[in-house]
Amino acid sequence: MQEKLLELKNLKTHFQTERGVVTAVNGVSxxxxxxETVGVVGESGCGKSVTAESILRLxxxxxxxxxxxxxxxxxxxxxxxxxKMQEIRGNDISMIFQDPMSSLNPVYSVGNxxxxxxxxxxxxxxxxxxSRAIEMLRLTGIxxxxxxxxxxxxxxxxxxxxxxxxAMALSCQPRLLIADEPTTALDVTTQAQILDLINELKLSYNxxxxxxxxxLGVVAEVCTRVVVMYLGQVIEEANVEMLFKSPCHPxxxxxxxxxxxxxxxxxxxxxVIEGKVPTLHQVPKGCRxxxxxxxxxxxxxxxxxxxxxxxxxxxxxxxxxxxIIGTGExxxxxxxx
Amino acid sequence: xxxxxxxxxxxxLQVRNLKKYFPITNSLGNVTGQVKAVxxxxxxxxxxETFGLVGESGCGKSTTGRTIxxxxEPTEGEAIYRGKDIYRLKGNELMSxxxxxxxxxxxxxxxLNPRKRIGHxxxxxxxxxxxxxxxxxxxxxxxxxxxxxxxxEQYYRYPHEFSGGQRQRIGLARxxxxxxxxxxxxxxxxxxxxxxxxxVLNLLEEIQxxxxxxxxxxxxxxxxxxxxxxxxxxxxxGELVEEAETDELYGNPLHPYTQALLSAVPVxxxxxxxxxxxxxxxxxxxLNPPSGCxxxxxxxxxxxxxxxxxxxxxMVAKNHAVACHLYV
Ligand SMILES: Nc1ncnc2c1ncn2[C@@H]1O[C@H](COP(=O)(O)OP(=O)(O)OP(=O)(O)O)[C@@H](O)[C@H]1O
Ligand SMILES: Nc1ncnc2c1ncn2[C@@H]1O[C@H](COP(=O)(O)OP(=O)(O)OP(=O)(O)O)[C@@H](O)[C@H]1O
Ligand SMILES: [Mg+2]
Ligand SMILES: [Mg+2]
Numbered sequence: 001m002q003e004k005l006l007e008l009k010n011l012k013t014h015f016q017t018e019r020g021v022v023t024a025v026n027g028v029s030x031x032x033x034x035x036e037t038v039g040v041v042g043e044s045g046c047g048k049s050v051t052a053e054s055i056l057r058l059x060x061x062x063x064x065x066x067x068x069x070x071x072x073x074x075x076x077x078x079x080x081x082x083x084k085m086q087e088i089r090g091n092d093i094s095m096i097f098q099d100p101m102s103s104l105n106p107v108y109s110v111g112n113x114x115x116x117x118x119x120x121x122x123x124x125x126x127x128x129x130x131s132r133a134i135e136m137l138r139l140t141g142i143x144x145x146x147x148x149x150x151x152x153x154x155x156x157x158x159x160x161x162x163x164x165x166x167a168m169a170l171s172c173q174p175r176l177l178i179a180d181e182p183t184t185a186l187d188v189t190t191q192a193q194i195l196d197l198i199n200e201l202k203l204s205y206n207x208x209x210x211x212x213x214x215x216l217g218v219v220a221e222v223c224t225r226v227v228v229m230y231l232g233q234v235i236e237e238a239n240v241e242m243l244f245k246s247p248c249h250p251x252x253x254x255x256x257x258x259x260x261x262x263x264x265x266x267x268x269x270x271x272v273i274e275g276k277v278p279t280l281h282q283v284p285k286g287c288r289x290x291x292x293x294x295x296x297x298x299x300x301x302x303x304x305x306x307x308x309x310x311x312x313x314x315x316x317x318x319x320x321x322x323x324i325i326g327t328g329e330x331x332x333x334x335x336x337x
Numbered sequence: 338x339x340x341x342x343x344x345x346x347x348x349x350l351q352v353r354n355l356k357k358y359f360p361i362t363n364s365l366g367n368v369t370g371q372v373k374a375v376x377x378x379x380x381x382x383x384x385x386e387t388f389g390l391v392g393e394s395g396c397g398k399s400t401t402g403r404t405i406x407x408x409x410e411p412t413e414g415e416a417i418y419r420g421k422d423i424y425r426l427k428g429n430e431l432m433s434x435x436x437x438x439x440x441x442x443x444x445x446x447x448x449l450n451p452r453k454r455i456g457h458x459x460x461x462x463x464x465x466x467x468x469x470x471x472x473x474x475x476x477x478x479x480x481x482x483x484x485x486x487x488x489x490e491q492y493y494r495y496p497h498e499f500s501g502g503q504r505q506r507i508g509l510a511r512x513x514x515x516x517x518x519x520x521x522x523x524x525x526x527x528x529x530x531x532x533x534x535x536x537v538l539n540l541l542e543e544i545q546x547x548x549x550x551x552x553x554x555x556x557x558x559x560x561x562x563x564x565x566x567x568x569x570x571x572x573x574x575g576e577l578v579e580e581a582e583t584d585e586l587y588g589n590p591l592h593p594y595t596q597a598l599l600s601a602v603p604v605x606x607x608x609x610x611x612x613x614x615x616x617x618x619x620x621x622x623x624l625n626p627p628s629g630c631x632x633x634x635x636x637x638x639x640x641x642x643x644x645x646x647x648x649x650x651x652m653v654a655k656n657h658a659v660a661c662h663l664y665v
Contacts, residue, residue: 141394143624217604217605220609221603262563262602266584
């Protein structure tokens with residue numbers, strides 16, 4: 001068994017807003033071992049990025065409050081001092097952000113930004129850092145990296161900016177990588193190259209990865225385990241084969257059904273999960289998915305189901321999943337071939 | 338002229354030999370070369386049509402869109418919208434075209450003013466074009482928020498309080514505010530989970546029918562592009578290398594780059610392993626594009642002629658054009 005690298009225990013993240021406190025992450029628990037890639041998927045706005053940013057404590061702590069435990073190699077990061085957190089960031093844990101433009105500094109060249117992050121975390125000369133930066137850009141498939149290092153973020157394409165972030169995050173060989181939608185701006189061939197690069201680091205340094213993505217094709221290709229979130233909670237967790245073969249939660253089933261296909265009738269209307277996600281100010285008191293769930297009963301509306309381990313390694317938060325699987329309704333449709 | 342000349346109808350937009358080169362500077366600020374971001378691109382769009390644009394990261398898709406919107410001036414070429422060359426318009430005429438053409442930007446966060454409430458950001462577009470009074474504008478904003486899947490109370494929130502996918506839908510709502518004719522959608526659903534993505538794509542199709550909208554749809558998701566587009570153009574290193582109707586392109590991809598691209602789509606099924614055509618060699622640079630066919634250094638079928646001669650775009654099947662020496 002590999003070493004337990006990260007363990008989230010009942011993590012809650014509360015924001016103070018103009019209209020009161022909202023809880024964007026509400027009791028999330030999962031574990032990442034070294035050498036493992038855990039996928040996190042879920043509805044837009046369900047708390048994936050906030051979970052990721054909480055792990056590195058990147059949120060503005062004046063208006064944010066954390067609860068629970070974030071254990072990194074057994075130590076709770078929530079107890080760390082600011083300076084100790086700084087050491088962890090980049091050295092041990094690095095993050096690829098969802099929005100490259102808001103995390104790159106517009107007034108510095110991309111080369112300077114990568115060099116700075118290398119110098120911050122590693123002992124080497126500026127010159128060495130520069131050649132390392134160029135090498136990292138080359139590895140992410142940016143052409144003429146020796147010229148491109150002098151450019152500013154706005155001079156690069158969307159996918160190139162994303163790759164600059166990736167280069168920066170990987171330049172210090174982190175033990176744990178948190179990748180928040182790392183390939184959304186990349187074409188599939190470049191994406192394959194980046195996923196291979198991450199895989200190589202995983203093999204050579206035993207790096208653990210949290211892969212946040214809505215691309216279920218990417219999940220199927222690179223993840224060993226998958227956590228599905230809905231409105232701040234984990235609603236299902238399983239190894240990747242199990243999740244695709246026998247999804248239990250109605251939300252997961254709806255999600256898998258909504259994948260647009262590469263073959264077959266393309267004019268068919270796409271499947272949608274009916275209804276809207278409630279805002280964080282009006283969270284349902286029972287099962288959070290109940291208002292949109294075709295199987296919801298009175299019990300679902302009144303009582304929140306716990307996340308229970310249905311069989312070894314497969315957890316689900318639903319009162320009725322056994323009956324639902326029985327109906328075969330929402331069963332996985334083969335999207336391949 | 339695009340060789341896929343529109344048959345009967347007059348095209349809505351004709352892009353002809355569009356070029357956009359950016360100067361490249363070194364750390365001292367001296368110009369050391371140029372990026373040929375868009376190099377001789379031509380295509381046409383009909384009224385009510387969705388034209389998909391796909392291709393490698395950095396191949397010039399966003400620049401093509403931005404140049405058509407005239408957010409950047411072209412180096413050369415024309416973009417003719419309803420018979421008028423966009424690059425020759427001034428004053429009021431330009432203003433009214435700016436209302437008819439809207440763009441959904443690839444980077445949602447950087448296009449939203451962080452100090453303004455979402456409702457106000459959306460209302461601004463109406464103000465710029467002097468549409469409606471205060472009450473009507475507010476109603477319109479609420480309606481749009483609802484259509485892209487928000488609750489009315491989200492009107493008062495600031496951009497940083499939204500998730501990546503939520504911001505993307507705000508960008509889309511903003512483009513839809515003024516009832517445009519043509520929307521350039523640059524990766525409009527890239528940050529959405531598949532279920533909300535379906536909602537947004539269905540919405541795009543509904544309003545397309547309702548208002549006979551046209552979309553220039555840029556996306557890396559080849560399943561999404563397939564679903565939404567009538568025709569598709571494939572770009573590589575600033576050039577449009579293949580163009581065909583959707584079913585034809587997916588059923589019969591001709592250009593070796595298109596073939597490699599389609600083979601690399603990850604399959605949402607862990608039990609299936611697909612044989613991917615890996616592109617060999619280093620990615621060529623738009624600073625110094627290869628001689629002959631720009632794809633030749635990475636092409637599995639390249640021969641001597643590919644290094645020397647630029648292939649011309651030819652019509653090889655019905656409404657299917659490709660620029661490749663394999664097809665003579
Ligand atoms: N600073 C903040 N203040 C208040 N609410 C916030 C803040 N940041 C995020 N939220 C809210 O928290 C929820 C979770 O956001 P998060 O960014 O984690 O979503 P996500 O799962 O990453 O979604 P996406 O897939 O769209 O990126 C959203 O409803 C968002 O509006
Ligand atoms: N303002 C600018 N100054 C200099 N170079 C630029 C500028 N804008 C774009 N470029 C360059 O033009 C080329 C094409 O960029 P563009 O953004 O059009 O690519 P893209 O096809 O949209 O890529 P992606 O899929 O990664 O978004 C890139 O090499 C990019 O660095
Ligand atoms: Mg996010
Ligand atoms: Mg782009």
